[in-house]
Amino acid sequence: MKKIVVLTGAGISAESGIKTFRDDDGLWRNHRFEDLATPSAWQQNPQLVLDFYNVRRKQLLECKPNAAHLALADLENHFQVQIITQNVDDLHERAGSSQVLHLHGELRKARSTKHPELVYLLDSWELKLGDNCERGAQLRPHIVWFGEYVPHIDEAIEQVKKADYFIVIGTSLVVYPAAGLVDFVPKNCPIFLIDPKTKLSDDTTNVRVIAEKAAIGVPKLVQQLIQQKL
Numbered sequence: 001m002k003k004i005v006v007l008t009g010a011g012i013s014a015e016s017g018i019k020t021f022r023d024d025d026g027l028w029r030n031h032r033f034e035d036l037a038t039p040s041a042w043q044q045n046p047q048l049v050l051d052f053y054n055v056r057r058k059q060l061l062e063c064k065p066n067a068a069h070l071a072l073a074d075l076e077n078h079f080q081v082q083i084i085t086q087n088v089d090d091l092h093e094r095a096g097s098s099q100v101l102h103l104h105g106e107l108r109k110a111r112s113t114k115h116p117e118l119v120y121l122l123d124s125w126e127l128k129l130g131d132n133c134e135r136g137a138q139l140r141p142h143i144v145w146f147g148e149y150v151p152h153i154d155e156a157i158e159q160v161k162k163a164d165y166f167i168v169i170g171t172s173l174v175v176y177p178a179a180g181l182v183d184f185v186p187k188n189c190p191i192f193l194i195d196p197k198t199k200l201s202d203d204t205t206n207v208r209v210i211a212e213k214a215a216i217g218v219p220k221l222v223q224q225l226i227q228q229k230l
């Protein structure tokens with residue numbers, strides 16, 4: 001079975017109602033990320049950091065996967081599909097994708113500040129000061145903050161190296177090491193880029209640009225790939 005590796009960013013969840021980071025109304029527009037998504041922010045003002053993620057977690061519980069997430073889940077009936085996402089939402093999983101690698105963590109999970117191997121799925125939207133792990137240490141959002149190591153990057157690189165098709169959806173490709181994954185795509189592997197505002201043009205070798213919103217462009221591409229295969 002051919003292997004399709006998909007790298008997704010905030011743009012794939014935009015039509016589910018989740019703000020992106022760098023679009024005009026993006027999340028960072030109202031906040032400096034230095035104030036929120038860094039270990040020093042957590043040290044200086046843990047309540048502010050908890051509030052930032054609580055607001056996003058509450059919003060996530062009201063959102064649902066869109067046609068792009070669902071089309072990628074459908075692709076698993078025809079190909080081996082590995083999703084590598086920068087997103088911390090669980091919309092890929094809720095759509096039915098079974099192989100999802102989160103590079104930047106998972107919003108619905110929390111982990112111990114003293115025993116990072118202790119990770120918990122939160123059953124509500126709110127994580128508070130005083131919510132502790134089973135060994136009594138404060139819980140923190142299970143998010144990879146700027147300056148922190150990206151634990152699954154090596155596994156992601158190995159997956160990209162084995163791709164027969166590589167699809168990039170809804171990412172500005174400005175944050176490393178995630179953006180660097182494109183450098184590991186095998187030489188003759190077709191690359192598809194789905195983004196309404198991408199800077200890349202079609203003549204970039206081996207890249208087919210689909211300048212559409214994900215909920216339109218992804219189902220179209222998935223249908224083409226399935227028809228090509230059948």
Ligand code: APR
Pocket residue numbers: 008009010011012014015020021022023026086087104169170171172173174175194195196197198212213214215
């Ligand atoms: N469909 C497809 N793409 C879209 C849509 C849409 N409906 N709306 C916006 N986009 C595109 C934008 O054109 C942009 O290229 O999605 C991309 C979003 O880029 P960012 O907001 O930078 O999000 P992302 O690339 O995921 O950010 C990477 O930065 O702040 C960190 O950890 C955070 O994981 C995040 C990382």
